[in-house]
Amino acid sequence: xxxxxxxxxxxxxxxxxxxxxxxxxxxxxxxxxxxxxxxxxxxxxxxxxxxxxxxxxxxxxxxxxxxxxxxxxxxxxxxxxxxxxxxxxxxxxxxxxxxxxxxxxxxxxxxxxxxxxxxxxxxxxxxxxxxxxxxxxxxxxxxxxxxxxxxxxxxxxxxxxxxxxxxxxxxxxxxxxxxxxxxxxxxxxxxxxxxxxxxxxxxxxxxxxxxxxxxxxxxxxx
Amino acid sequence: xxxxxxxxxxxxxxxxxxxxxxxxxxxxxxxxxxxxxxxxxxxxxxxxxxxxxxxxxxxxxxxxxxxxxxxxxxxxxxxxxxxxxxxxxxxxxxxxxxxxxxxxxxxxxxxxxxxxxxxxxxxxxxxxxxxxxxxxxxxxxxxxxxxxxxxxxxxxxxxxxxxxxxxxxxxxxxxxxxxxxxxxxxxxxxxxxxxxxxxxxxxxxxxxxxxxxxxxxxxxxxxxxxxxxxxxxxxxxxxxxxxxxxxxxxxxxxxxxxxxxxxxxxxxxxxxxxxxxxxxxxxxxxxxxxxxxxxxxxxxxxxxxxxx
Numbered sequence: 001x002x003x004x005x006x007x008x009x010x011x012x013x014x015x016x017x018x019x020x021x022x023x024x025x026x027x028x029x030x031x032x033x034x035x036x037x038x039x040x041x042x043x044x045x046x047x048x049x050x051x052x053x054x055x056x057x058x059x060x061x062x063x064x065x066x067x068x069x070x071x072x073x074x075x076x077x078x079x080x081x082x083x084x085x086x087x088x089x090x091x092x093x094x095x096x097x098x099x100x101x102x103x104x105x106x107x108x109x110x111x112x113x114x115x116x117x118x119x120x121x122x123x124x125x126x127x128x129x130x131x132x133x134x135x136x137x138x139x140x141x142x143x144x145x146x147x148x149x150x151x152x153x154x155x156x157x158x159x160x161x162x163x164x165x166x167x168x169x170x171x172x173x174x175x176x177x178x179x180x181x182x183x184x185x186x187x188x189x190x191x192x193x194x195x196x197x198x199x200x201x202x203x204x205x206x207x208x209x210x211x212x213x214x215x216x217x218x219x220x221x222x
Numbered sequence: 223x224x225x226x227x228x229x230x231x232x233x234x235x236x237x238x239x240x241x242x243x244x245x246x247x248x249x250x251x252x253x254x255x256x257x258x259x260x261x262x263x264x265x266x267x268x269x270x271x272x273x274x275x276x277x278x279x280x281x282x283x284x285x286x287x288x289x290x291x292x293x294x295x296x297x298x299x300x301x302x303x304x305x306x307x308x309x310x311x312x313x314x315x316x317x318x319x320x321x322x323x324x325x326x327x328x329x330x331x332x333x334x335x336x337x338x339x340x341x342x343x344x345x346x347x348x349x350x351x352x353x354x355x356x357x358x359x360x361x362x363x364x365x366x367x368x369x370x371x372x373x374x375x376x377x378x379x380x381x382x383x384x385x386x387x388x389x390x391x392x393x394x395x396x397x398x399x400x401x402x403x404x405x406x407x408x409x410x411x412x413x414x415x416x417x418x419x420x421x422x423x424x425x426x427x428x429x430x431x432x433x434x435x436x437x438x439x440x441x442x443x444x445x446x447x448x449x450x451x452x453x454x455x456x457x458x459x460x461x462x463x464x465x466x467x468x469x470x471x472x473x474x475x476x477x478x479x480x481x482x483x484x485x486x487x488x489x490x491x492x493x494x495x496x497x498x499x500x501x502x503x504x505x506x507x508x509x510x511x512x513x514x515x516x517x518x519x520x521x522x523x524x525x526x527x528x529x530x
Contacts, residue, residue, distance in 0.1 A: 153333050153335070153344075154303075154304070154330055154331075154333060154344060154346045154349070155344075155346050156330065156346065156349040156350075157349055157351075157352070158349050158350075158351035158352065158400065158404075159349070160388070160397075161330040161349075161350070162330070162383060162385045162388065162412060162459075162460045163332065163333065163459045163460055164388045164389070164459070164460065165388075165459035165460065166388075166389050167389065168459075170332075170333060170336075170459040170460075171333050171335045171336075180389070180390065183390055183393055184390075187390075192396075196396055196399070196400060198351055198352075198355060198400060198403055198404050199351075199352075200352065200355070201308065201347075201348045201352045201355075201356065201367055202348075204347075
């Protein structure tokens with residue numbers, strides 16, 4: 001799932017300082033699952049903002065609404081009537097959701113309340129670890145199911161580098177060396193030959209915004 | 223001859239090569255480079271010019287290399303993958319070659335987290351293995367990575383690093399094989415202190431026939447103090463400093479540790495001269511350039527050969 005963390009409260013407060021009526025929109029999918037931007041977190045943030053602005057003698061009127069998914073047009077329609085009563089929108093969705101809201105409501109400012117940090121797995125309650133950088137050229141078949149783009153601090157395709165440190169990465173003793181793990185996994189599977197081959201320079205796909213249309217949904221060519 | 227560099231000629235002629243290293247200044251002083259170069263002149267076959275080593279901003283490696291050429295020394299231009307994408311790398315290689323740089327060392331580069339701009343964006347568009355392959359393609363096929371033809375391709379003697387110690391140890395020799403497959407001509411190893419492990423690594427490389435395909439220069443850094451040895455053991459990833467080495471330095475007594483460090487380095491060099499598969503030594507006398515003449519003398523690697 002996409003994971004995110006809430007922005008520092010002062011930053012959110014500063015983004016909203018010139019607005020008196022703000023609609024805080026949560027997202028019921030990824031950011032709700034990772035405990036940062038669902039219905040509950042919308043209420044908590046609104047309570048904090050309400051109190052802080054009262055203390056500053058600059059009260060704010062806050063609305064709350066959590067939609068199923070901010071990245072899907074069908075769930076945004078319910079906001080159309082609500083948004084016009086506000087002078088700004090705060091989105092607790094990932095960067096995708098914030099942009100989709102901003103696109104739908106171009107006449108009013110839409111602000112982010114979270115920092116999107118990546119595509120991650122859930123290791124334990126509240127503990128998420130990044131696993132994919134959506135590079136559009138997946139090499140997991142060659143690397144024992146361990147992503148060198150995400151898990152190696154240098155994103156090396158022919159690792160490990162000289163900084164591999166008894167199974168840890170040179171940048172952090174608690175961060176495993178991706179290429180050490182890849183070696184161990186492939187050795188276990190008797191597939192080390194795969195990484196004895198040179199992996200040529202990558203043709204980067206993620207340097208421009210990518211559009212994806214699944215094969216069954218492409219319009220037939222005229 | 224692939225490049226006609228002095229280093230290539232020395233190795234090709236079968237001499238035991240001896241290379242040095244020079245770190246460019248954190249400023250604009252060409253004199254700083256010249257002063258360090260003066261200690262190396264005549265004592266080494268080529269001088270590695272480090273590229274923003276430890277991810278700290280310094281005078282550009284190619285620029286310090288040019289000063290070295292002006293001083294009559296041969297540079298080994300280091301290039302890391304951390305700071306440039308493939309466009310910048312290839313254009314720097316063209317420019318460096320146009321100014322007479324004929325050796326290159328292709329490295330991944332220390333992670334930016336360790337340096338003076340820890341939150342900079344690491345480029346790593348290509349990795350060290352792909353950089354070797356790219357330089358080889360430029361030289362032998364006369365083509366850029368993108369496929370276009372190069373007018374007057376750069377004839378570079380291609381170097382890379384090898385760490386004979388890092389775990390998993392069994393993988394180290396295969397990684398060397400991979401660099402050879404990518405097109406490397408010479409290797410300079412990580413600083414060696416664990417001689418036993420190094421002997422085993424070079425034995426494996428000999429057994430696989432790798433030492434016939436690449437020149438291996440053994441990395442030597444004389445220890446200046448017990449503190450330096452302890453720091454390298456504990457803090458420098460990939461460094462293997464056995465306890466015996468630290469004990470030996472401690473045993474030297476006050477004021478005599480640096481002397482013992484040099485003595486150990488000279489013993490190592492003597493052994494490397496006789497070791498099958500080792501074609502030379504790369505001396506990394508970190509911020510100790512002024513001691514290089516003495517070390518070269520005592521290691522009996524002087525005078526340096528002149529090969530036409």
